[in-house]
């Protein structure tokens with residue numbers, strides 16, 4: 014059984030992805046030149062370095078095209094996120110205008126690529142167009158990577174119960190598009206189409222075309238970077254907020270479901286219990302919180318509904334757009350948003366968090382657990398979307414939940430050790446691991462940035478974003494000695 | 500399969516337990532009269548009412564002695580804790596000196612019986628001896644109930660993975676004493692003997708005999724009521740603190756392990772991985788925290804070690820004795836103590852919390868999970884103390900963990916809704932559910948009491964203590980309609 018891991022195909026593919034990143038840098042370069050911004054040197058240098066290193070990596074690791082083994086797929090997933098993240102740092106690091114430290118540049122790049130949306134940049138309102146576009150592009154491309162990983166990679170790796178979404182036995186996915194790679198391609202079209210729709214709506218509602226495109230890219234990727242320091246609050250425009258609510262919600266739906274919906278068959282999207290729980294949960298929480306805001310803050314009904322819905326949808330879809338500081342709504346609101354920030358949207362979308370299907374499996378398990386206590390000999394078959402939920406799935410899902418919670422506490426503990434207060438440490442950890450963006454409290458809350466944090470906190474949070482995005486286990490397996498021995 | 504639940508044997512046994520409670524009230528009555536306290540009327544009335552109701556319940560539910568069914572055992576466990584808790588309220592409610600509201604009296608009785616040790620009474624220093632003894636007696640007797648439940652009831656009910664400790668197939672327990680009831684009797688002797696030893700040591704170290712007996716009773720039950728408002732801090736005596744450390748630690752060991760130890764065979768207690776992890780964990784955390792206190796608070800080495808060890812042992816064993824306000828050690832200490840308060844000691848002891856064996860199973864599952872991700876076809880047999888850990892055990896243990904965490908968040912959320920701040924709400928919920936006693940922060944922290952909380956918070960916390968003590972599922976099964984239909 015012992016076979017050394019052949020890393021050539023892994024680095025070959027990673028090199029290809031870096032080359033794609035270089036092309037995106039060239040796009041930002043063109044915009045920067047076209048807009049007459051002063052940062053074209055940073056983009057030119059970044060694109061050159063990245064393309065050179067990417068192509069070199071491809072050439073150095075040429076290999077006959079073979080199917081990747083399980084271990085190679087694990088390694089590839091982690092390696093490509095780390096390498097692409099490292100080179101995405103370059104434009105931030107090389108920019109004269111920004112003058113970021115390495116920790117800051119890595120934080121911003123990782124926050125972009127993982128679609129987290131936490132920022133260390135103060136002064137977005139005056140930032141050069143190329144850099145603004147680079148931040149949005151990173152999130153949009155990161156979103157593609159996240160969806161592709163969720164559809165094609167994680168189900169094969171059986172991470173956190175994702176085996177429930179394996180395509181071999183998934184009749185529904187099969188009917189839509191036969192193979193995973195074709196499905197990914199179809200989903201990319203949908204994702205691009207939705208982004209265009211969102212941009213058009215935002216432009217019609219009064220955003221400049223540039224702002225509209227940028228926000229559309231960071232909305233569909235549920236990522237949350239903005240072109241303004243005050244985020245969406247800067248426009249103070251209810252129509253824009255409602256448009257974003259709709260597209261954030263769309264961003265949290267499994268993108269593959271839109272493929273059949275676009276062909277006129279709304280069946281699969283409605284029958285998907287994950288989508289129903291996801292929409293139902295946000296609707297209920299938004300309404301309850303709107304009622305509570307109406308009662309306690311004495312707001313007009315429509316403002317209360319909009320404020321509540323926007324912020325609930327922004328946190329549950331893990332987008333992290335800001336239209337007001339919900340941290341000021343009191344200690345109960347802080348606890349509610351801390352809990353909401355761990356929920357997440359549907360799998361197969363760009364959202365972070367634990368994700369709805371895991372809660373469905375968990376509640377299924379608990380209900381059966383209680384029932385089986387007094388009827389130990391009755392075996393209840395569990396089904397999820399026509400798929401059997403066996404003990405292996407249950408244990409995978411629950412393990413994911415524990416690692417998720419434990420990671421939040423461990424990161425928060427370390428942040429506390431770096432001198433941060435309780436609310437900043439807890440919400441910062443939950444926000445990074447859930448790939449949300451803003452935290453709570455005066456420093457990293459909706460009206461703050463991560464700039465004031467110490468460097469070690471920024472490094473830790475950059476790692477936490479990656480860990481959450483790779484759903485923990487993809488990265489954790491690499492730390493076992495047995496993984497490398499085979 | 501549908502059979503109506505025969506509740507007669509359930510209420511018959513509950514009536515017997517109430518009669519035992521009445522006898523304990525008579526003991527407190529004698530002490531109150533002997534010490535010349537003014538509360539003998541409260542005890543006489545309570546004992547009369549409780550004895551009358553208990554005997555009446557026994558007579559009304561006479562039945563041929565039959566083995567209890569699974570459902571009857573579930574019902575009995577919950578009903579007896581609720582009924583005994585309700586009648587244990589009487590001396591507090593009827594006392595002139597205390598003048599407690601019903602919510603306060605129920606809180607104090609539930610906190611006593613569940614060995615939690617949170618108090619709403621201000622002015623312990625001047626409280627009548629009978630009432631002080633009643634509080635300690637409640638905890639000591641509650642401790643017996645907890646151990647008996649942990650040895651004989653919960654393993655049969657298969658609550659939260661306790662099937663790992665079923666005696667039918669437990670060779671080790673079998674060797675010590677053949678049947679569960681005899682084991683319970685043997686354990687009661689050990690428990691009483693350890694209590695006497697503890698009382699003798701405390702008296703020799705300088706406590707009055709009355710205080711020594713009271714504290715011994717609340718130490719071995721890892722319960723934590725004191726006879727002074729300042730708790731153990733009142734004595735300011737290092738020897739007393741170290742004695743309590745030793746007996747708190749003993750209180751968290753599975754009491755059955757002492758049966759063979761007392762016979763000179765230390766093998767079983769050393770070979771028990773739960774005991775080793777329990778002692779090892781406390782030692783490591785105490786030392787790390789001592790080093791941290793030494794470095795940051797500039798204390799002498801011996802003070803740092805004692806302060807750290809006492810408070811860590813007090814929280815991990817869920818005793819909740821107080822020798823200083825660790826809430827003042829900063830935000831990291833607050834997070835550390837919040838996390839420590841969920842750990843708990845060994846099963847088969849009086850400790851609350853999640854308990855060490857569940858963490859052992861959890862880590863076992865996670866290690867195997869990670870390994871199985873890249874070697875999906877290899878099946879690793881898992882063993883815990885020579886018992887096989889199957890999927891059923893894993894799912895039970897993990898379900899317990901989730902219900903535990905979710906309960907803390909839900910109770911904290913409700914407490915926040917009642918107007919409490921974040922730290923008070925979170926630590927109060929964790930303390931009640933873990934049956935620890937004190938929370939964190941200025942109100943319910945080590946130097947405060949639960950007296951200032953609103954009545955609805957006291958009711959909720961009383962329920963939370965019971966829920967945690969019954970390990971959730973014992974109580975939760977009663978809320979399913981299917982339970983009653985059979």
Ligand SMILES: [K+]
Nearest residue numbers: 129236331449
């Ligand atoms: K985000």
Ligand SMILES: [K+]
Nearest residue numbers: 615722817935
């Ligand atoms: K306690």
